[in-house]
Amino acid sequence: GRGSGGPSVSLPKAEARFKLGPARRNPVACIVLGMAGSGKTTLMQRINVHIHENQTPSYVINLDPAVGALPYGCNIDIRDTVNYKEVMKQYQLGPNGGIMTALNLFATKFDQVMDLVEKKADELQYCFIDTPGQIEVFTWSASGNIISEMTAYSFPTVVVYVIDTPRTTNPVTFMSNMLYACSIMYKLKLPFILVFNKTDVASADFAKEWMSDLDKFQEAVQQEQAYAGSLSASMALVLDEFYSQLRTVGVSAVTGDGIDELFGAIGDAADEYHRVYRWGCRLRRVGALFCWCVCVCRGVLGGWSEEQDRFLALYAPPVLPPCSSCIPSPETHCLVMQKANDGGKGEGEAGEGGGGCQEEV
Numbered sequence: 302g303r304g305s306g307g308p309s310v311s312l313p314k315a316e317a318r319f320k321l322g323p324a325r326r327n328p329v330a331c332i333v334l335g336m337a338g339s340g341k342t343t344l345m346q347r348i349n350v351h352i353h354e355n356q357t358p359s360y361v362i363n364l365d366p367a368v369g370a371l372p373y374g375c376n377i378d379i380r381d382t383v384n385y386k387e388v389m390k391q392y393q394l395g396p397n398g399g400i401m402t403a404l405n406l407f408a409t410k411f412d413q414v415m416d417l418v419e420k421k422a423d424e425l426q427y428c429f430i431d432t433p434g435q436i437e438v439f440t441w442s443a444s445g446n447i448i449s450e451m452t453a454y455s456f457p458t459v460v461v462y463v464i465d466t467p468r469t470t471n472p473v474t475f476m477s478n479m480l481y482a483c484s485i486m487y488k489l490k491l492p493f494i495l496v497f498n499k500t501d502v503a504s505a506d507f508a509k510e511w512m513s514d515l516d517k518f519q520e521a522v523q524q525e526q527a528y529a530g531s532l533s534a535s536m537a538l539v540l541d542e543f544y545s546q547l548r549t550v551g552v553s554a555v556t557g558d559g560i561d562e563l564f565g566a567i568g569d570a571a572d573e574y575h576r577v578y579r580w581g582c583r584l585r586r587v588g589a590l591f592c593w594c595v596c597v598c599r600g601v602l603g604g605w606s607e608e609q610d611r612f613l614a615l616y617a618p619p620v621l622p623p624c625s626s627c628i629p630s631p632e633t634h635c636l637v638m639q640k641a642n643d644g645g646k647g648e649g650e651a652g653e654g655g656g657g658c659q660e661e662v
Contacts, residue, residue, distance in 0.1 A: 328425035332452065336481075340465065365433040366385035366404065379407050412451065436481075460489055464497050467499055469497075486546075486547075493570070500559060
């Protein structure tokens with residue numbers, strides 16, 4: 302470093318690949334999640350019909366590499382980039398492993414997807430992202446985390462969780478769905494909408510009543526004799542606060558009932574994103590940037606490893622700052638480490654990189 306006698310590294314300056322930018326109102330990104338068989342694909346078809354009937358400019362992205370045929374048109378399809386069956390054959394994987402690996406491969410290029418959406422952002426109102434039917438592949442994988450956070454950094458983002466209403470009439474099954482929804486909400490840390498689908502088969506009034514009136518749910522769960530009944534009754538007390546944070550909509554993907562209410566809930570959730578969640582995304586971004594800087598420092602001082610290379614390949618796109626001056630130079634990292642080792646000597650020798658974007662800091 303300059304004035305320190307330490308290692309000197311010259312790195313080419315590159316423009317930030319990803320920017321948080323100003324508070325953008327459009328498009329609203331909707332990450333659609335749902336258990337297998339919940340009617341998520343049919344709901345996406347109904348949403349596609351709705352936006353075309355109302356001539357609402359929107360982007361539709363399919364992230365399910367294993368779907369045979371989509372009943373709706375999409376702007377970006379993961380199947381055009383990754384061949385799911387070839388991934389299974391090449392890596393000798395099962396169905397779920399193939400889906401996860403295909404999604405991981407696609408996630409490494411998701412910054413290019415964001416670039417495409419950014420170019421059309423001023424013209425779009427919505428961006429719907431359809432996820433794999435194996436819900437755990439998206440919610441509990443690194444690729445799902447990268448995709449959701451990259452989306453939330455650029456656009457107001459909401460999570461649409463689809464529930465099979467006829468199958469939740471049992472209070473124990475209902476509680477299982479609520480627990481899963483709770484875990485997803487607190488993992489993704491984004492505005493959340495519960496969509497009770499298939500209301501043409503069974504009305505969602507019972508579910509809304511159970512969520513708003515604890516006594517009603519306790520009465521229903523008392524009929525369960527197994528230990529799951531008492532467990533569900535206890536969990537209902539815990540989730541009472543969770544229910545107050547949710548928006549619930551009853552929808553029939555077949556008939557189209559409730560679609561207007563769904564779009565109204567999406568608009569309310571987008572407003573909540575700007576009031577509450579956007580700053581949380583900024584803070585997580587700063588924390589990820591700190592990890593990135595530590596990785597760079599270790600690479601400069603101790604040699605670059607394949608593990609660090611993979612780390613940057615996965616996390617550099619969403620965490621790069623809005624301007625190159627926000628990244629201290631490698632020489633600065635070396636000086637910081639030397640100052641720490643020397644007990645704080647050499648103040649004012651940090652060199653370049655001290656400036657940055659005031660808003661982000």
